[in-house]
Amino acid sequence: MKTSIRIAKKEIKIALREKLVLALSCIILVLLGISLYTGAIAYQQQQEAITKAQKEKREEWLGQGDKHPHIAAHFGTFIFKPKTVLSLFDFGLDTYTGTSVYLEAHYQHQFMFRPAQDHSSMIRFGELSAALVLQILMPLLIIFLAYASFTREKERGTLRLLSSQGITLTSIAWGKIMAYFIILLVILVPFVLGILLLSYLLKTPDTITDLGIRIVLLGAAYMAYIFMFIVLSVLVSLKSSISRNALLTLLTCWILFTIIIPKTVANLGESLYPLPSMKIYKEAILKDKKDGLDGKTPRAVRMAQLEKELLTKYKVDSVQQLPFNFDGVKMQAGEEYGDKVYDVHWGRLLDLFNKQNKLGSYASLLNPYIALRNISMGFSATDLNTSVDFQKKVENYRRVFIKKMNDDMAQNSKYGEFYEYSVGLDMWKSVEDFEYNTPSIYATLKKYTLELTSLFCWTVVLILLLNYITRKTKPTNG
């Protein structure tokens, strides 16, 4: 250990004297600073806009005046997806999942105003988020820092001198790993402090649960990723005869990890589990609502059945004799059937999303970048799971809200009476404002067991491999 510490000190001293390392570190730090700053600005602006819009829509809802509850159900309201404070670090899928949804009776509207719609096509290459810098550019810095860790010693002849001092290659390797890890930690300290400060300063009534645990877990995952890339770089350098070969091997790994494998997996997922177009998806829902899920029970038949059941149940001859407004019950029955149809189609769509995601999760076992990217989005609550959870909770809210309107119509108005009946502020107030909290961190952890296993296995396997190879390798050969 003492030997490794001494080697680490020497490596740090040499790295500090090498301008290239300093320049690259500065570039990474500046990029992290810019991404954090822009992330914070975007978070603040969007959060303010969302809060303002949500307040305006709530006021609109409360101030809509007296009217029939079903008209109010079509008057509807808007729900805005709140930003989580960690989205300033990892934008995740927020750019693509839309920010608001219109809620009304009969229809499950799609999320609107995806930020990506307002960006140029360049957005396809990814926005500059701090997570992106750490996931993609940080490994590049590690590669440039460590690719020659052993090859340069071999080329200079210092490795023979080092080995002749009676120290093992294992000690040398761990000294180098320690040095690079410390250098990167030092680069990251101001960045981490910046995140913590911004999280504290910008923490509006936030929707994210377990923020502290999430930050700690994010830090641990990124540390493991950085550590893993350092071990990989040192290992490749140890096995390479010359620095150029080590650099080429590591750059190839980087391209495979960050570009080729993720794109291939995404394309494979899309080919194996193709998603229907929005047009087809909407048309299928409309058709099933119209003709019934079995294609044989159109709306008119379903309503006739309902009427028959109720007349039998209440032992009356006409809907006028029912102790409630049949129109209200019919509305709710139509609504519930629509929900069932929506659940079937949304379930199928979700199943495809999950299959595509599962493929990505399995691919993360081969690719630590995919593992970290998924974990980072998950812990930052900007992933697909959080988005789906939000959509489910919004849909539940819509159903409760519409049911309240329909139930009021059924219980308090008379059959055939529509414009004569109205409700007012008390009713609108009884519809509580929508509040969202992300799933707990424990639920998130369960979703990412494969990715967490991948990071753990990659780190452990590389450590074992490094120890094995350093014990087997002589300083005179690669």
Add this chain to the structure above:
Amino acid sequence: MLKTNGLTKKYGAFTALNALDLEIGEGDIFCLLGANGAGKSTTINLFLNFIEPTSGNATINNLDVNEHALETKQVLSYIPENLMLYPSLTGLENLDFFCGLGGKSYSKAELETLLQQSGLQTDFIDKRVQNYSKGMRQKVGIALARAREAKVLLLDEPTSGLDPKASNEFSELLLEMKDKGVTTLMATHDLFRAKDTGTHIGIMKEGVLVEKFESKDVSFQDLERLYLKHMHN
């Protein structure tokens, strides 16, 4: 102190070292002469455990270098033909670093004294090694051997490419260390240096030690004649 028993190294069909039997006593300077590829560096690499023998063994203080690699390296110091240090560190920093690896700790003043005693000019001590000549780097190597209180010196053509003055200084330092009981195995092409510095001389050819004698028993002319005879045969 240094001993080999039937030490052999083969690379496929090529025999780099063939059944070398050698014994070097404490305080001796054994110079191995021979053309390139004769097996001199292979012998040194085998003592350093940089390569594994095909058969036979090499021992330092009766410890097999292959089985006790770390222990045997604790007592030796190695200076290759072109001692490479860390160019962005100063001579003093390099010395401090390598001493520390061997578990030796010296003050800055002590390190400066060691470098000065090894012949390094004072104004170069705090300069980065990238500005050093080969001779200066070899002197840092000697300072390191002194600092580590090495009992064994393994030198692989250490004076190759040095100017006569630097070579002479280097030889003087070796003799100083010999007087302190340091055992040296030096591979060299320099017949004059071998005769002048060595206590024993061996001539190697195609992996075989073809001649072995004490240097006091031959004149420089005899040594040259003997060497050329073996090289021409």
